[in-house]
Amino acid sequence: MKNVLDKLNWRYATKKFDPSKKVSKEDLGTLLEAARMTASSYGLQPYHFFVVEDDKVRATLRKASWDQPQITDSSYLLVLANKPTFDESLVDNFIDNIVDVRGIAKEDLAGYEQMMKGALMGLTDAQKASWTSSQAYIALGNLLTIAAEMGIDTCPMEGFDKAQYNEILGLTEKNLNAAVVLAIGYRSEEDETQHYPKVRYSKENLITHI
Numbered sequence: 001m002k003n004v005l006d007k008l009n010w011r012y013a014t015k016k017f018d019p020s021k022k023v024s025k026e027d028l029g030t031l032l033e034a035a036r037m038t039a040s041s042y043g044l045q046p047y048h049f050f051v052v053e054d055d056k057v058r059a060t061l062r063k064a065s066w067d068q069p070q071i072t073d074s075s076y077l078l079v080l081a082n083k084p085t086f087d088e089s090l091v092d093n094f095i096d097n098i099v100d101v102r103g104i105a106k107e108d109l110a111g112y113e114q115m116m117k118g119a120l121m122g123l124t125d126a127q128k129a130s131w132t133s134s135q136a137y138i139a140l141g142n143l144l145t146i147a148a149e150m151g152i153d154t155c156p157m158e159g160f161d162k163a164q165y166n167e168i169l170g171l172t173e174k175n176l177n178a179a180v181v182l183a184i185g186y187r188s189e190e191d192e193t194q195h196y197p198k199v200r201y202s203k204e205n206l207i208t209h210i
């Protein structure tokens with residue numbers, strides 16, 4: 001278990017990536033599979049992930065990200081986009097997928113289907129957007145940990161203009177919204193931040209055993 005904690009101490013939100021060191025396609029594939037395997041509420045996965053490699057697009061996104069260099073200097077930029085709104089088809093598609101994968105009769109899932117629709121369809125648009133965005137953040141957390149486990153550096157990023165990202169990547173017309181971004185690559189030796197001690201509240205402050 002100590003090894004896991006060592007990895008979590010090793011990782012940090014990388015400020016300066018080394019553009020000459022590129023994460024392999026194979027490792028990228030593992031990370032994307034980890035994102036795909038992430039748990040989500042009911043299993044509905046109300047999001048889509050974009051891997052941005054194109055230099056021109058990344059340069060444009062950097063301008064929409066307070067000029068943060070991680071946007072262009074990392075190996076890959078992952079944009080985790082949530083579905084800001086949804087209708088019953090979100091549940092219907094999921095049910096169809098269960099039928100396919102598990103070979104269960106659709107009728108046998110009617111109770112589960114109604115339960116999900118009952119819980120979700122009455123939400124306001126703002127509640128739907130907040131809930132789907134939360135689901136995308138679970139994938140983000142998973143990616144941070146798995147990347148650290150693989151010795152790959154990351155920077156989770158909220159410091160960007162969502163409206164501009166949605167426009168640049170054409171997300172709005174796909175009913176998607178840029179929730180959060182993850183820069184993936186290898187740290188530059190010159191990034192002083194890697195040597196800073198971790199700042200975290202104490203266990204007493206954060207955890208209560210009842």
Ligand SMILES: Cc1cc2nc3c(=O)[nH]c(=O)nc-3n(C[C@H](O)[C@H](O)[C@H](O)COP(=O)(O)O)c2cc1C
Pocket residue numbers: 011012013014015068155156157158159160180198
């Ligand atoms: C959701 C989220 C958004 C963040 N946005 C940015 C960002 O835009 N730019 C940046 O340099 N760091 C960003 N960070 C990094 C945090 O500042 C950093 O994770 C925190 O200070 C803890 O430090 P550590 O991750 O290095 O241990 C973000 C972190 C999270 C989880």
